[in-house]
Amino acid sequence: FFFSSRRRHTRQRSVSWARRCVQETDYNLFIVLIADTIDYLYSKSIGHESSVGEPDALYITKLLKVLYCILPYVISSPIVAYYIFWLNDFPTLPSMEEAQSAYVEKAQSSTSSVEKKEVKKETLPLGAKLMHSLLNLLFKQGYSICKLEEEEKVNLDPYGVDIKVIWRGGLQYEETRQHKHRKFDKARLAVLNMLLLCVSSQIYDTRTNSFNYFSFFLTCSKAPHIKNFFFSLFNTILSYDWKGYGIPYVSSFTNDYDILVERCLEVLCVLLGYRPPEEGEIDRLSEENPIFKSIKNYLRELTKDEVPPRVIAINEFQRILKAIEGLPNYTCLFRGLTNILANIISFHDSTLPQSVRDLKCFNQLIILIHRLVALNSHFAVYMMLTCDLKDILLPLLYLLNLHIYQPKSIELVSTITFILLSLSSKCEFGVYLKTPYNEKISFNLTPFQGNYGDLLILLLHRCLQVQHLVMTSNRETFLSILYNISPFIKQISIQSVLSLCQLITFYSSPGWILRESDSFLQLKIILDCVLNVLMYSYAENPYLIVALLNQSQKYMKLAESKLSDITPPPKIPQKEEKKIEAVKEEEKTAAVAKGGQNAEARPPIVFKPTEEWYQEQKQHLPLTSIMSILACISTKLKAVYMDNSLTEAELLKMISKTTLIGIQDDILKFSFFQFETGVPTEVYLQNYLWRVISENKLNEDLFLFSCLPLSRTGPIVHPLEQPPSKENLEQSPHH
Numbered sequence: 001f002f003f004s005s006r007r008r009h010t011r012q013r014s015v016s017w018a019r020r021c022v023q024e025t026d027y028n029l030f031i032v033l034i035a036d037t038i039d040y041l042y043s044k045s046i047g048h049e050s051s052v053g054e055p056d057a058l059y060i061t062k063l064l065k066v067l068y069c070i071l072p073y074v075i076s077s078p079i080v081a082y083y084i085f086w087l088n089d090f091p092t093l094p095s096m097e098e099a100q101s102a103y104v105e106k107a108q109s110s111t112s113s114v115e116k117k118e119v120k121k122e123t124l125p126l127g128a129k130l131m132h133s134l135l136n137l138l139f140k141q142g143y144s145i146c147k148l149e150e151e152e153k154v155n156l157d158p159y160g161v162d163i164k165v166i167w168r169g170g171l172q173y174e175e176t177r178q179h180k181h182r183k184f185d186k187a188r189l190a191v192l193n194m195l196l197l198c199v200s201s202q203i204y205d206t207r208t209n210s211f212n213y214f215s216f217f218l219t220c221s222k223a224p225h226i227k228n229f230f231f232s233l234f235n236t237i238l239s240y241d242w243k244g245y246g247i248p249y250v251s252s253f254t255n256d257y258d259i260l261v262e263r264c265l266e267v268l269c270v271l272l273g274y275r276p277p278e279e280g281e282i283d284r285l286s287e288e289n290p291i292f293k294s295i296k297n298y299l300r301e302l303t304k305d306e307v308p309p310r311v312i313a314i315n316e317f318q319r320i321l322k323a324i325e326g327l328p329n330y331t332c333l334f335r336g337l338t339n340i341l342a343n344i345i346s347f348h349d350s351t352l353p354q355s356v357r358d359l360k361c362f363n364q365l366i367i368l369i370h371r372l373v374a375l376n377s378h379f380a381v382y383m384m385l386t387c388d389l390k391d392i393l394l395p396l397l398y399l400l401n402l403h404i405y406q407p408k409s410i411e412l413v414s415t416i417t418f419i420l421l422s423l424s425s426k427c428e429f430g431v432y433l434k435t436p437y438n439e440k441i442s443f444n445l446t447p448f449q450g451n452y453g454d455l456l457i458l459l460l461h462r463c464l465q466v467q468h469l470v471m472t473s474n475r476e477t478f479l480s481i482l483y484n485i486s487p488f489i490k491q492i493s494i495q496s497v498l499s500l501c502q503l504i505t506f507y508s509s510p511g512w513i514l515r516e517s518d519s520f521l522q523l524k525i526i527l528d529c530v531l532n533v534l535m536y537s538y539a540e541n542p543y544l545i546v547a548l549l550n551q552s553q554k555y556m557k558l559a560e561s562k563l564s565d566i567t568p569p570p571k572i573p574q575k576e577e578k579k580i581e582a583v584k585e586e587e588k589t590a591a592v593a594k595g596g597q598n599a600e601a602r603p604p605i606v607f608k609p610t611e612e613w614y615q616e617q618k619q620h621l622p623l624t625s626i627m628s629i630l631a632c633i634s635t636k637l638k639a640v641y642m643d644n645s646l647t648e649a650e651l652l653k654m655i656s657k658t659t660l661i662g663i664q665d666d667i668l669k670f671s672f673f674q675f676e677t678g679v680p681t682e683v684y685l686q687n688y689l690w691r692v693i694s695e696n697k698l699n700e701d702l703f704l705f706s707c708l709p710l711s712r713t714g715p716i717v718h719p720l721e722q723p724p725s726k727e728n729l730e731q732s733p734h735h
Contacts, residue, residue, distance in 0.1 A: 031084060033066070033070065034067070034070065034071075034074070034084060034126065035126060037063050037066060037067055038067075038126050038129050038130050038133065039129070040063065041060065041063060041064075041130070041133040041134075041137070042129045042130075042132065042133045044056060044060060044133075044137075044140075045132070045133040045134075045136035045137050045140060046136065048136070048139075048158050050141070051140070051141035051142040051147050052140055052141065052142040052143045053142060054142075056143075057142060057143045057183075057187065060137065060143060060187075061186070061187060061190050064190045064191065064193075064194055065190065067194060068190075068193055068194060068197060071194075071197055071198070072197065075197065075198070075200065075201040075204060076204050077204070078201065078204055078205040081201055084126060085125060085126045085127030085130070085213070086125045086126075086127050086213055127198075127213055127214065127217075128213075128217060130194075130198065131198070131214060131217040131218060131223070132223075132224060134191050134194055134195055134198075135218075135223060135224050135225050135226070135229065136158075136224060136225065137187070137191050138188060138191050138225065138228075138229060138232070139158075139165045139225050139228055139229075139232075143184075143187050144167075144179070144184050144187045144188050144191070145165055145167070145179040145184065146177065146179050146181075146184075148164060148165075152164050158224040158225050158228075159222070159224060159225075159226075159227075160227060161173070161227045161228060161231065162228060163175070163176045163177070164176070164177055165177075165179075165225075165228055166228055166231050166232050166235065167179050167184075167188070167232040167235065167236055168180075168232070168235040168236055168239050169235060169239075170234070170235040170238045170239055170332050170336070171231060171234050171235050171238060171324070171329055171332050171333065171336075172231060172324065172329055173231065174328070174332075176235075182255075182256060185256045185257050185260050186256055188260060189256060189259060189260050189263060192260070192263040192264065192267055193263065195218065195267055196263065196266060196267055196270070196693070198214040199212070199214050199215055199218065199267075199270055199271070200690070200693075201214060202215065203690050211277065212274070215270075215271065215274040216274075216276065218271055218274075219271055219274050219276065219315045219316050219317055219318075220316060221314065221316040221319075223316075226316050227316075227320065230268075230316070230317055230320050233264045233267060233268045234268065236260065236261060236264045237261055237264050237265055237268070237336065237340075237368075238332060238333065238335075238336025238337070239336065240257075240258075240261045240336070240339070240340060241339075242258075242339075242340065242343055242356075242357055242359060258357075261361070262360070262361045262364070262696070265361050265364040265365060265368060266364055266689075266693050266696075268317070268368065269364050269367045269368055269371065269689055270686075270689060270693075271315075271317045272315075272317050272318060272321065272368075272371045272375075273367075273371070273682060273685060273686050273689065274315055274317075275315070275679075275682060276314065276315050318375060321371070321372065321375050321376055322375050322376055324376060324379075325378060327382070327386075330378075330379055330382040330383075330386075333372070333379060334379075334382070334383060334387050334391075334392070337365070337368075337369060337372075337392070338391040338392050338395075340359065340361075340365055341362075341365065341391075341392060341395035341396075342391070342395065343356065343357070343358075343359045344362065344395045344398055344399055345394065345395060345398055345441060347359075348398075348402075349441060349442060360696065362399065362412075363411075363412055363688075363689075363692040364689070364692060366396075366399070366412060366415050366416060366419070367415060367685060367688070367689055369392075369419060370415050370418055370419050370422075370685070373419055373422050373423070374422065374675075374677050380422065380423060380426060381426065381428065383423075384423075384426055384428030384429055384432060385428060389429070389432045390435075390439070390452070393423075393452065394439065394441065396416050396419060396420065397443070397455065397456070397459055398441065398443070399412070399416060400413060400416050400417075400459065400463070401443050401444070401459060401462075404462065404463050404466055405466065410473065411684075411685075411688035411691070412688075413474060414473070414474055414477075414684075415685065415688070417474050417477040417478065417481070418477070418675055418681075420481050421477055421480055421481055421484070421673065421675040422675045424480075424481045424484035424485055424672070424673075425484055425672040425673065425674050425675065426672075427488075429484075429485070430484070430485050430487065430488030431488060432452065433451060433452045433453035433456065433485055433488055433489070433490075434451050434452075434453065434488065434490045434491075435451055435452055436450075436451050437450060437451050437452050437454065437455050443455070443458075443459070445458050445459070445462070445495075446458065446495045448493040448494075448495045448496070449493060450491070450492055450493035450495075450496065451490070451491065451492075453485060453488070453489050453490070453492055453496070454492050454493045454495065454496045456481075456485065457482070457489075457492065457496040457499055457500065458495060458496060458499055460478050460481060460482050461499035461500075461502070461503060463478050464478055464479070464503065475522065476521070476522065476525070479522055479525040479526060479529075480525065480673035481673075482525075482526075482529055483525050483528055483529050483532070483673060484672050484673055486528075486529040486530075486532035486533055486536075487532045487533075487535075487536035487537065487670055488536075488537070489533055489537050489540075489541060489544075490537055490540040490541070491540050491541065492541060492543070492544065493543075494543055497541075497543045497544045497547050498547075500529075500530075500544065500547075501547050501551065503526055504526055504527075504530065504551065504554075505551075505554075507519075507522050507523045507526050508523055508554065508558060510566040513566070514566065514609050517613075520617040520618075520620065520621070523621065524620055524621055524622075527621055527622050527623070527626065528622060530548065530626060531622045531625055531626055531629075532670065534548070534626065534629045534630075535629075535670075536670070542652040543652070545633065546652070548626075548630060549630060549633065549634060552627070552630045552631075552634070555623055555626055555627050555630070556627060558618075558621075558623060559618070559621075559623040559624070559627065562611065562614070562615075563609060563610070563611045563614040564611075637654060
């Protein structure tokens with residue numbers, strides 16, 4: 001009653017009691033309260049054919065609120081959570097020091113005595129009981145879904161897909177019973193909050209090779225209602241209507257269903273990003289960890305079948321998402337996702353201020369789209385062949401344009417570039433860029449008349465001009481996108497030609513080339529873009545050919561240059577040198593004060609280019625091919641017009657009629673930059689997702705920020721960069 005009370009002071013006193021129990025390491029009251037609450041929920045959730053009355057439904061919601069207030073203080077300590085949730089035989093929990101030593105001894109000792117015990121339902125860990133109860137409550141009649149008729153209760157299958165209990169229709173199953181009611185939304189929201197709270201235990205655990213039992217249970221194919229859970233989450237998101245019947249200012253009011261959609265997005269993204277253990281690791285866990293073995297035996301008792309390691313080693317959410325196919329399913333996915341993405345442009349470009357609701361779930365939605373494109377490659381091909389790609393391309397570019405100047409949005413910008421890189425690696429995406437651009441959306445760009453290729457080039461040029469952390473970590477990704485679309489550039493405007501020429505001038509300048517050891521990589525990518533335009537779309541880009549002819553002397557100087565010919569960068573004024581020396585002295589004194597008198601300051605690593613390095617890097621540049629093509633074009637022009645008195649219209653007409661037959665036969669080789677997901681990228685996205693979740697729930701007591709290791713380790717490291725040193729983490733202001 002105290003924890004579920006609506007009175008603010010009563011609730012604060014209850015939370016302070018829980019905090020005092022944690023500080024005094026008196027967990028016995030926690031065990032009694034949590035165990036009794038979970039046992040009651042477990043007894044009410046079993047029985048798929050039974051229903052729950054109105055008084056019991058209200059009491060279950062209050063008990064979930066009790067657990068929602070208590071569990072953050074338990075989950076924040078991985079050792080305490082291990083004893084409470086996953087230890088089979090616990091009478092009382094010892095103190096923190098005893099729990100630490102007992103946990104280490106139990107991990108190192110043999111488990112022969114435990115293996116002899118038979119796992120029964122009454123010895124089931126509390127964590128498994130809690131997960132089983134929550135999954136059943138999501139599809140409990142009278143609590144989260146409508147009561148079914150006697151004829152409909154005959155063939156209920158909790159371990160398959162049952163269209164009678166799925167919340168809403170849409171993906172895979174269009175004709176389902178619609179369980180729409182406000183009390184059902186509140187009940188589902190309470191259960192989803194508990195699920196998200198349990199899964200959040202992984203961000204408190206800093207041990208290596210730690211196993212997350214909650215995520216394992218929620219993504220196992222043998223868990224009850226797991227398939228119904230997946231389709232219910234997805235269909236709730238895809239059927240979301242934020243427009244409010246199209247009436248202004250009606251959609252600006254929020255309700256429980258809006259919060260439910262946000263929770264569904266968060267839970268779905270977290271479970272899709274879970275990486276299950278491999279088969280060899282599962283065998284090791286079954287032998288060493290008695291808790292893992294008890295869960296396997298429990299799943300075997302539920303399904304009346306053996307649970308092989310290969311079944312546990314598969315994330316069921318990822319498997320279902322990969323298996324989705326068919327034109328109706330892809331159409332449902334595309335329409336639902338683009339409907340929510342349309343809110344970005346509608347909110348910022350609305351003629352009536354604040355007449356459209358500002359959704360706060362774009363970060364989660366972008367992560368979901370990235371998961372969908374990465375896991376289901378057929379969906380990306382479907383979008384480009386049968387759909388209007390501008391419905392998803394314009395919101396992504398608009399969101400990218402809004403956040404390129406915000407250092408806090410580095411994860412959002414990175415995820416959008418991942419999606420654009422995945423899409424640009426398809427030929428159909430480049431073909432679509434030739435579509436004329438006629439939309440009246442304010443990107444704050446130079447006015448132009450062209451196609452979607454012009455829009456993408458101008459936005460990429462703006463992103464590459466920004467020099468703070470958001471763009472520098474994604475520079476190679478932006479250039480890779482530009483490289484992928486370069487063979488398909490057709491009839492681009494003069495503004496795009498000037499942007500490309502500025503990029504060539506910037507990346508070929510001595511200040512950039514001598515900046516770092518890998519600066520030639522960016523120059524090579526931009527020169528490859530020029531070569532692709534010359535080889536594949538020569539006749540359709542006369543303005544770009546004229547601009548390249550004017551820069552032909554620059555390529556010749558770069559090809560014949562030496563390191564001694566390059567002008568050194570300008571010297572630093574004496575005032576700035578004094579400031580730099582003062583900063584270095586302060587760093588030395590801080591290092592000595594921290595490490596003692598014997599501490600020696602590490603000398604900074606300075607890149608010193610050599611003549612051998614310069615000539616070796618220059619060999620990888622396609623300067624010979626570009627100069628041969630430009631020389632052929634200029635020779636043909638001089639042969640036709642000896643007096644050099646041709647107008648601009650005649651020059652453009654002449655360029656469009658010339659051909660490069662005989663030159664481009666040995667250079668027609670092109671391969672896309674592909675985006676491949678790996679462990680660093682998955683960890684990067686998971687950290688980004690948990691940061692967004694924690695920011696959205698600051699007022700709901702979901703996280704204990706004093707116990708979060710992520711809030712004390714510094715900035716999130718981009719997967720394309722090297723991890724920062726310890727000194728940089730301590731001195732970095734981005735926490």
